[in-house]
Amino acid sequence: MMAMNLEIKVCMGTGGMAAGGEGVLKAFEAELKHNGLEAGFGKCSSGKVGCRGFCARDVLVDVIVDGQKTTYQYIKPEMVSRIVKEHIMEGRPVAEWEVKEDYHIFHDKQIKVVLHDCGEIDPEDIGAYIERGGYEAAKKVLSELGPADVIELVKKSGLRGRGGAGFPTGVKWEAARKSPGDVKYIICNADEGDPGAFMDRSVIEGNPHSVIEGMIIAAYSVGASNGYVYIRAEYPLAVERLRIALDAARQKNLLGKNILGSGLDFDIKVKLGAGAFVCGEETALIASIEGERGMPRAKPPFPVASGLWGKPTVINNVETLANIPCIIRKGAEWFASLGTEKSRGTKVFALTGKVKNTGLIEIPMGIPLRDIVFEIGGGIENGKKYKAVQTGGPSGGCIPEDCLDVKIDYESLMQLGAIVGSGGMIVLDEDDCMVNVARYFLNFTQSESCGKCVPCRVGTKRLLEILDRITKGEGREGDIELLEKLSQDIKLTSLCGLGQTAPNPVLSTLKYFRHEYEAHIRDRKCPAKACRALITFSISEALCKGCGACMRACPAGAITGEKKQPHKLNQALCIKCGSCFDVCKFKAVVKE
Amino acid sequence: MASLAAILGSGSMTNSIPEIEGMEVIFIIGSNTKESHPVIANRMIKAYRNGARIILADPRGIPMARFAEVHLQLRPGTDLALLNGIARVIVKEGLKNTEFIRDNTQKFEEWEKSLEPFTPEYVESVTGVPAGLIVKAARLYGGSRKAGLFYTMGITQHTHGTDNVSAVANLALVTGNIGRESTGINPLRGQNNVQGACDSGALPNVYPGYQKVNAPENREKFEKAWGPALPDKPGLTATEMFNGSIKALYIMGENPVLTDANQGHVVHALEGMEFIVVQDIFMTETAKLADVVLPAACFAEKEGTFTNTERRVQLVRKAVNPPGEAREDLSILMGIAGRIGLPASYCGAEDVFAEMGSLWQGVQGITYGRLRRGGIQWPCPSKDHPGTRYLYKTGFPVGRPPFTVVPFTPPAELPDAQYPYLLTTGRNLFQYHSGSMTRRVRQIEEHAGRAYAEISPADAAALGVKEGDVISITSRRGTIDISARVTGGIRKGIVFIPMHYAEAAANVITNNALDPVAKIPEFKACAARIEKKTA
Amino acid sequence: MITLTIDGKKTQVVGGATVLEAARKLGVYIPTLCQHPKLTPFGGCRLCIVEVKGVPRPLASCTTPAAEGMEVTTSTPQLEGLRKTVLELILSDHPDDCMTCEKAGNCTLQELAYSYGMRENRFRGERRTYAKRDANPFIERDLEKCILCGRCVKVCKEVQGVSAIDFAYRGFQAKISTPFEHDLNCEFCGQCVSVCPTGALTGKGWAKKGRQVEVNEVDTVCGYCGVGCNLTLNVKGNEIARVTSREDTWNEGWLCVKGRFGYKFVNSPDRLTTPLIKKDGKFVEAGWDEALQYATDRLMEIKGKYGPDAIGGLSSARCTNEENYLFQKIIRAGFGTNNVDHCARL
Known part of the structure; x- marks a missing residue:
């Protein structure tokens, strides 16, 4: 007797698609058809879902038979026929392809609010969202609550902006509501630019309607009739799904004139950004929408008073808006019960770097960093030693081992010189040179500076030049002090958040890893053995077996030797690429 | 400017330039402000940034069009129909200023009736401007009580130029948009001291300060001041001076060969004269025909005053010496005066100005001492008077200005089978007037030294002409060869030539048919034929 | 308040x-x-x-x-320290060529560097280098001296309404650029030149004509159109070195291409320098006395022959009020005719 209901969900976020999700889904559809299975079930569906977080294991597939869910990982199209045959037709899940214990650990510590429906529903099907309670919050707001009630509720929930600054959302809405003006705007900031960050992208790819619903509620509360989603053009899938979702919402009169008979007129336009990091800064974002070059303007006036085209404007981050429907549906108290006193709710992070499990995670505010790295993340890869976590992207800072027990919330991270930021979290291990980490971020902020203000345009360039020479072994006595002074001055004099926070990676690494800087400058050594100019490779006569692997790998012809005789490395020719080190099976190549 | 003076009492700008930034609506007709009066355009842009809304009526896509909310791209020479059409909408839609009309004007009813035929649809058929735009412009201008009108030669250089000006004045009167700050009618003067030349009496019918020569009391006053008996009938206008009765001509700083309509006619007239004196800074096309040429000083080489388009008298200071033997015009004139027995020994320009002030109350209060601290706008009747920023604050010197019935008359010459194009002329940004100054500035010549005619892409295609091709343009009066500039800014059937280039002088082909009142030639519309020149 | x-x-x-x-x-x-x-x-x-x-x-x-x-x-000491850092950063990316710079002596950056006593620079590093390659004849752009203050961009947009230039590129490579790096093609009003606080924007005709300390500034009125903008002629010797306009006058310091860059006709070699009398169809140089006497004699002779109304006088909208006044007085009172006019209509 075959089962009654069958559901197959194939992960098709950008990660899933890159791993071949589309082919897997097609294979399932073909197999089901081929085996005539569609008719045999009371309800049979196979479809795409958005990112569920553990992108490293893509393609992830859920096979749900009569509510019994089995998740498979690393699925390729050619594996599909066996799953269909053994699991679906014969009732024997393919155990060897199923996710393992670590998959569950990865998820167990998480609480999914924003990502609740991501990975569960088809993001291109408004019906799937509605089926799971979607747009109920908007309906409730439009029919039962006054704008002031909604703002009160959001204030009570304690929701703070997830874009990085953590400003209380309800307070922002209230300010915009009270600003005089008949035209007001709601802008969703989806210009996610931090290197390695993909929180907002995943939310829009996985559940665009949650953001739209949040915007409708915001528009109602603030009194706005126009909305924009400012999204990077480099996110084609998110843009496409967002556009599909907007069309569907318009067809259901969830957008447009007189929404659901409430009298609210509100529609949303999509504005593509051209990939300038600074356009995530709200005043630069506004300038960009206005057709100007994305350059920040001085605040005050704040956008809530004078924003897009000089009108009161609320700019909320994707994740912030996606929280709103849940808060309305489940109540402010419920939301406030998550997290800590000052940082309520959950936060989505993009966990990357040297941990075993990388991906998108959502955790309640207040859990220790250690849990993220060593439980959700599964610890450091290859048995290496933990060195630091870098949070908050180019504006953020590093958290060393001593501080691993820090609670993840706005204030605690700030105290350590790091920030929650928009949710980037990069784990570093003993092989990472902290001077180089600072240099990496400064290189990013320097090349993304809009050039408007002097400290950011020239100051970050000079910081970068100093860091550059330190990593090249050309650091000078006094450089550390100069870095500190210039960093402080840039922070104090820069016009916008980009410049004001750009020195953070320098200051934070100086705070916890000053000895690494000193080693570079005084001893001309890179303790992490990462800075090419400061390391030498040599071949240990005692360990070398004379296999010749290093000689073949060397692109510079620096290694010579007879077969089965210890080889020699000519320092004058060595370009320090590390190829010999990587290929040697006998650890005979020494890096110092 | 004759018409505006007749209607309102003065022919100059009623507002001052800085007031432009306070205007709610700016209506520009027949003025390529951004190229011909660039710094006034700066004020308009400032107003625009302050929220002012701009209506532009011009056949071409001129630079100001970028700032215009409504651009009325009319056929050259159809301004009257357009203005009447706008007036009709204002009256019909109740946008007229009933109180102002009742208290300050006359002949409204008669005029109102005359507008009846000018329905938006009829006006569209005449001007080519969509009816909807006409209505929109009328609502914009008529809906504001703080609006300014601006016009220049695009309005006046027609056979019906006087009527055009009357029609502009009608719009201001029907809305009451005159006589207040940032509200008025503003003809923009083309040359640095046109206003001053008129003020100073370089006109055949009036003494300095617009005092009519045929009024006996004026004549007596000036005879008493100057000595000799004065003639009582008005003299000839510049254009009329080329009609044969003049035997000797004294020309100071003018180049009529290049700037008057129908060049052939002017040259012929000059050649027929017995004696010509030209006083100028360059050997102009006109100077070449002279018997005596007197080298003069340019603006940087002399003292004196200029009066700008907003009636602001400003001090001109000497910065460098004239070249060689060249002299200041004033000293040349004193030399002539002395030789013909006219007492004219002045200590300098200041002295001359003081004499003019004693004969004309409008500038009586202006002294060089005051001007050294900054310009003063006349009327300024006394030493403690601050000058007048805008006119008619306390009413009109003529009493109640009348509405003028202005029936639509097409240009004197319209396109036909033989001459199918409508040619219009104007200035460009870089060159100035006859070019006697700018064409001697190397940088300007490098950048804008080549004559051109603007034609529409459709006409270019029909003629098989590409950008830069040489075309010949022929009217009933002459032919010029000129390089073609193909631009979407101009309508099909219209060709535009800037007036600056002697080698392809637009005025070889323009029509010297005159406006019957103002005696201004019709530079702005004539019929022409275009042929592609084979290389 | x-x-x-x-x-x-x-x-x-x-x-x-x-x-x-x-x-x-x-x-x-x-x-x-x-x-x-x-x-x-x-x-x-x-x-x-x-x-x-x-x-x-x-x-x-x-x-x-x-x-x-x-x-x-x-x-405060902190504020002054921060200002010094900022100034040092600006100067770290600015050529040290004040000795040959057109703007020296009239340069805001130079004045600030002087008053803050900038000698050493802690931040010496890479400097932007650009080739000068504008083909236009009016405005010299030296982007290496540009401090990206944005005044030129703003004046072009806000005052002139042209937006011929804007910021381009990012980070240290940010610069003021024309669209797609084309040669500057604009109205050449030179408003940008007038507001540039450094030597980045100057007039092409200004080079070596005289530094600001050497020139004599004469305030006058423009000789071109009827707008009558205030001009300041910056004169060295008997030559106009450049034209500027004061910001505190009604035209607020703004000019057009003709007013700002169209002054070289004054010193043109084509200028008439001596009176000329036509003899046998050719102009012959004459003295002033001779020319004036000849002219008046001929005019009076024709007046005697045909009557005063055979004489005409064309005055000029280019001449001063005083000259126009005297001219019409001569025609009216001296020759006895009202045949006097000028080109007001043209």
Whole structure:
């Protein structure tokens, strides 16, 4: 007797698609058809879902038979026929392809609010969202609550902006509501630019309607009739799904004139950004929408008073808006019960770097960093030693081992010189040179500076030049002090958040890893053995077996030797690429 | 400017330039402000940034069009129909200023009736401007009580130029948009001291300060001041001076060969004269025909005053010496005066100005001492008077200005089978007037030294002409060869030539048919034929 | 009105005024580079930072609106230190060629470097280098001297309405550029040149004609169109070195291409330099006495022959009021005819 209901969900976020999700889904559809299975079930569906977080294991597939869910990982199209045959037709899940214990650990510590429906529903099907309670919050707001009630509720929930600054959302809405003006705007900031960050992208790819619903509620509360989603053009899938979702919402009169008979007129336009990091800064974002070059303007006036085209404007981050429907549906108290006193709710992070499990995670505010790295993340890869976590992207800072027990919330991270930021979290291990980490971020902020203000345009360039020479072994006595002074001055004099926070990676690494800087400058050594100019490779006569692997790998012809005789490395020719080190099976190549 | 003076009492700008930034609506007709009066355009842009809304009526896509909310791209020479059409909408839609009309004007009813035929649809058929735009412009201008009108030669250089000006004045009167700050009618003067030349009496019918020569009391006053008996009938206008009765001509700083309509006619007239004196800074096309040429000083080489388009008298200071033997015009004139027995020994320009002030109350209060601290706008009747920023604050010197019935008359010459194009002329940004100054500035010549005619892409295609091709343009009066500039800014059937280039002088082909009142030639519309020149 | 305190002194300003405007009103000096009173605030140079009580970080006074009860301090050791850092950063990317720079002596950056005693620079590093390759005959752009204050961009957009230039590229490579790096092609009003605080924008005809200290500034009125803009002729010897316009006049210092760059006709070799009398169809040089006597004799002779109305006088809209007045007086009172006119209609 075959089962009654069958559901197959194939992960098709950008990660899933890159791993071949589309082919897997097609294979399932073909197999089901081929085996005539569609008719045999009371309800049979196979479809795409958005990112569920553990992108490293893509393609992830859920096979749900009569509510019994089995998740498979690393699925390729050619594996599909066996799953269909053994699991679906014969009732024997393919155990060897199923996710393992670590998959569950990865998820167990998480609480999914924003990502609740991501990975569960088809993001291109408004019906799937509605089926799971979607747009109920908007309906409730439009029919039962006054704008002031909604703002009160959001204030009570304690929701703070997830874009990085953590400003209380309800307070922002209230300010915009009270600003005089008949035209007001709601802008969703989806210009996610931090290197390695993909929180907002995943939310829009996985559940665009949650953001739209949040915007409708915001528009109602603030009194706005126009909305924009400012999204990077480099996110084609998110843009496409967002556009599909907007069309569907318009067809259901969830957008447009007189929404659901409430009298609210509100529609949303999509504005593509051209990939300038600074356009995530709200005043630069506004300038960009206005057709100007994305350059920040001085605040005050704040956008809530004078924003897009000089009108009161609320700019909320994707994740912030996606929280709103849940808060309305489940109540402010419920939301406030998550997290800590000052940082309520959950936060989505993009966990990357040297941990075993990388991906998108959502955790309640207040859990220790250690849990993220060593439980959700599964610890450091290859048995290496933990060195630091870098949070908050180019504006953020590093958290060393001593501080691993820090609670993840706005204030605690700030105290350590790091920030929650928009949710980037990069784990570093003993092989990472902290001077180089600072240099990496400064290189990013320097090349993304809009050039408007002097400290950011020239100051970050000079910081970068100093860091550059330190990593090249050309650091000078006094450089550390100069870095500190210039960093402080840039922070104090820069016009916008980009410049004001750009020195953070320098200051934070100086705070916890000053000895690494000193080693570079005084001893001309890179303790992490990462800075090419400061390391030498040599071949240990005692360990070398004379296999010749290093000689073949060397692109510079620096290694010579007879077969089965210890080889020699000519320092004058060595370009320090590390190829010999990587290929040697006998650890005979020494890096110092 | 004759018409505006007749209607309102003065022919100059009623507002001052800085007031432009306070205007709610700016209506520009027949003025390529951004190229011909660039710094006034700066004020308009400032107003625009302050929220002012701009209506532009011009056949071409001129630079100001970028700032215009409504651009009325009319056929050259159809301004009257357009203005009447706008007036009709204002009256019909109740946008007229009933109180102002009742208290300050006359002949409204008669005029109102005359507008009846000018329905938006009829006006569209005449001007080519969509009816909807006409209505929109009328609502914009008529809906504001703080609006300014601006016009220049695009309005006046027609056979019906006087009527055009009357029609502009009608719009201001029907809305009451005159006589207040940032509200008025503003003809923009083309040359640095046109206003001053008129003020100073370089006109055949009036003494300095617009005092009519045929009024006996004026004549007596000036005879008493100057000595000799004065003639009582008005003299000839510049254009009329080329009609044969003049035997000797004294020309100071003018180049009529290049700037008057129908060049052939002017040259012929000059050649027929017995004696010509030209006083100028360059050997102009006109100077070449002279018997005596007197080298003069340019603006940087002399003292004196200029009066700008907003009636602001400003001090001109000497910065460098004239070249060689060249002299200041004033000293040349004193030399002539002395030789013909006219007492004219002045200590300098200041002295001359003081004499003019004693004969004309409008500038009586202006002294060089005051001007050294900054310009003063006349009327300024006394030493403690601050000058007048805008006119008619306390009413009109003529009493109640009348509405003028202005029936639509097409240009004197319209396109036909033989001459199918409508040619219009104007200035460009870089060159100035006859070019006697700018064409001697190397940088300007490098950048804008080549004559051109603007034609529409459709006409270019029909003629098989590409950008830069040489075309010949022929009217009933002459032919010029000129390089073609193909631009979407101009309508099909219209060709535009800037007036600056002697080698392809637009005025070889323009029509010297005159406006019957103002005696201004019709530079702005004539019929022409275009042929592609084979290389 | 808003009341605020600056350096212990109370002042009142209208709503919307900036802290910098309030300070200027009090006569309190705050250094600036990017700010220009006729343009909207920019806030890029960061030299005008001040401390405001209750605000943890310094604020740019040019962009901060004055607020009721605000207590502002414009100079403290910390602020001066920060200003010095900013100035040092600007100079670290600026050529050291004041000795040959057109703008020396009239350069805001140079003055600031002098008053802050900038000799050493802690931040020496890479400098931007650009080839000068504009084909236009009016405006010289030396982008290596550009400090990206944005005044030229703003004046082009806000005053001239042209937007021929804007910021381009990012980071240290940011620069002011024409669209797609084409040659500058605009109205060439030179408004940008007039507001540039360094030697980045100058007139092409200015080179080696005279530094500001050497020239004699003569205020006069433009000789081109009827707008009558105030001009200042900067004269060295008997030659106009350049033309500028004062900001405190009604035209606010703005000019057009003709007024600003069209002055070289004055010193043109084509100028008439001596009276000429035509003899046998050819012009022959004559003395003033001879020419004037000949001219009046002939005119009087024709008047005698045909009557006064055979004489005509064309005066000029290019000449002064005094000249026009005297001309018409001569025609009317001297020759006895009202046949006097000028080209008002043309």
